[in-house]
Amino acid sequence: MAAETASLLPSQAFPSQPTKITSIKTLAESPGLTSIPAAYTFTPDLHDQVTCVPEGSIPVIDYSILISGTPDQRSKTVHELGRACQDWGFFTVVNHGVPENLLSSILDGCKGFFDLPEEEKQEFKGNHVLDPIRSGTSFNVSVEKAFYWRDFLKVFVHPVFYSPTKPAGLSEISLEYSQRVREVARGLLKGISESLGLEGSYIDKALNLEQGKQIFIANLYPACPQPELAMGMPPHSDHGLLTLLIQNGIGGLQIQHKGKWVSVGALPNSFLVNTGDHLEILSNGRYKSVMHRAMVNSKATRISIAMAHGPSLDSVVSPAPELLASSKGNEPAAYAGMKYKDYLELQQSNKLDGKSCLDRVRIQAV
Numbered sequence: 001m002a003a004e005t006a007s008l009l010p011s012q013a014f015p016s017q018p019t020k021i022t023s024i025k026t027l028a029e030s031p032g033l034t035s036i037p038a039a040y041t042f043t044p045d046l047h048d049q050v051t052c053v054p055e056g057s058i059p060v061i062d063y064s065i066l067i068s069g070t071p072d073q074r075s076k077t078v079h080e081l082g083r084a085c086q087d088w089g090f091f092t093v094v095n096h097g098v099p100e101n102l103l104s105s106i107l108d109g110c111k112g113f114f115d116l117p118e119e120e121k122q123e124f125k126g127n128h129v130l131d132p133i134r135s136g137t138s139f140n141v142s143v144e145k146a147f148y149w150r151d152f153l154k155v156f157v158h159p160v161f162y163s164p165t166k167p168a169g170l171s172e173i174s175l176e177y178s179q180r181v182r183e184v185a186r187g188l189l190k191g192i193s194e195s196l197g198l199e200g201s202y203i204d205k206a207l208n209l210e211q212g213k214q215i216f217i218a219n220l221y222p223a224c225p226q227p228e229l230a231m232g233m234p235p236h237s238d239h240g241l242l243t244l245l246i247q248n249g250i251g252g253l254q255i256q257h258k259g260k261w262v263s264v265g266a267l268p269n270s271f272l273v274n275t276g277d278h279l280e281i282l283s284n285g286r287y288k289s290v291m292h293r294a295m296v297n298s299k300a301t302r303i304s305i306a307m308a309h310g311p312s313l314d315s316v317v318s319p320a321p322e323l324l325a326s327s328k329g330n331e332p333a334a335y336a337g338m339k340y341k342d343y344l345e346l347q348q349s350n351k352l353d354g355k356s357c358l359d360r361v362r363i364q365a366v
Contacts, residue, residue: 023121023137024151025114028222028301040147041229050254050261058264059084061273063184064095066191081188082195085275085283089290090255090264093188093244093271098180100269106177107248107303110218112167113153114303124153124164129345132162149230149296151220158182158214159312174216178307181271182214185242185309188273196283198322203241203282206320207311213240213340214309221252221294221302232294232302237358239340239347240276240310247272250302256291277343277358278310281335284319289358313341336361 027033061084062069065077084091113121113135126134135153156162157178163171186209193202203209221232232252247253247266254261255274266272280289294304311317318337324330338361347357 023118024149025220025222026118028149028224034225036149036224036226036230040149041226042231043229050263058262059088059091060267061091061093061188062095063093063097063187067187078191078194081191082287085192085195085279085287088255088257089275089288090257090292091273092267093184093273094267094269096184096271098177098184098271102173102177102180103246103269105173106305107246109167109170109173110153110220110305111248111303113164113170113218114151114220116166120166123166126154130341132156132160133164135164148233149221149224150232150294151222153216153218155216156213157216159211178214178216181244181307182309184271185214185244185307188242189309192279192287196286196320196323198320202320202322207241207278207282207315207317207340209309209311211312212310213313213344214307215240217306217308219294219302219304219306221296221304223299223301224296225298227296227298230296232296235291235293237289237291238274238276238306238308239278239344239357240308241279241282243274243276243306243308245272245274245304245306247302247304250297250300252295252297252302253304254293254295261293276308276310278317278340280358281317281361282320284323284331285334286323310344311340313339313344315340317343332363334363336363 027037059080061081062077065073066081069077081091121135124133124135126136133155135151137147137151153164155164155174157174161175161178163174165171186204189203189209190200193204194200196202219232224230235256245253251263251265253264253272255264256262264272274290274292275287277289279287296302316337316339319333319335324333343357343361346360
């Protein structure tokens, strides 16, 4: 997929960057706030098309069948998984085995973190994109001219587990949650390997998932007095292989499908899963990383938790050689190899801009 232009363009009228960036939560809770500061304002793209797809059209994968179904059931589910990666880059996972009370508990724990006093959250600010714990606002305020209506907590949870020490209980809950979600992600990647005609363990071994980077990202999108002018997160694709997302029942996720933005709701007790840049690279473009964005709401605060699963930091990700050879002759590689650590630093250190980071490793046809 070619790089896309962001659907919302930063306003030209914002003032110079403030010397101190307050959290969006603090800003949103300011007494009498009826409009948003100019530095958080985006000009809507008049050509934007947003649609709601009919219920049942977004692929649904039954994880229990993928793991323990009959050979025929499992073969059908692997095929459906491959089609979802190819046609949508996005799917819903049900019957995943992660307890519903654990999903509720981790959402509550993250709310507790965002509710901490500002000075306590500052203890976990972090300075570098590879710091194991970082909290803050927007995405990268050092390079952005217009800021996003979002506070975040990013934590590395594998191969070494980290967690903020506050609030009480968050560390224990996030450890259990991370381990359970990691199992689901590896099960999905086994099915995706098979859907590409590879061994089930291919992705796991080729990208050293035993040491794979797992990143816990909690997002807070407070209620906004002018949601039509604000943006929670701009159009972007994710690094890594798969991202598994849950949210607190408040909508706001939109994905790009066939040139239109699709508003996506979640089935109860399910994961919303999108494919990342490195699955697109490994599959040599057969499977696409999906563009998505986060909108904001005028009445309700949205909390989402995304769990990103990537290769080990030292893995060089390039198209699988087995997918480049065929009876019709060798298929040219569409992407150059890059170490995952370098890609991660590249994406996280710059402003989000469509799929521009993926374009850095795309090989242009001569």
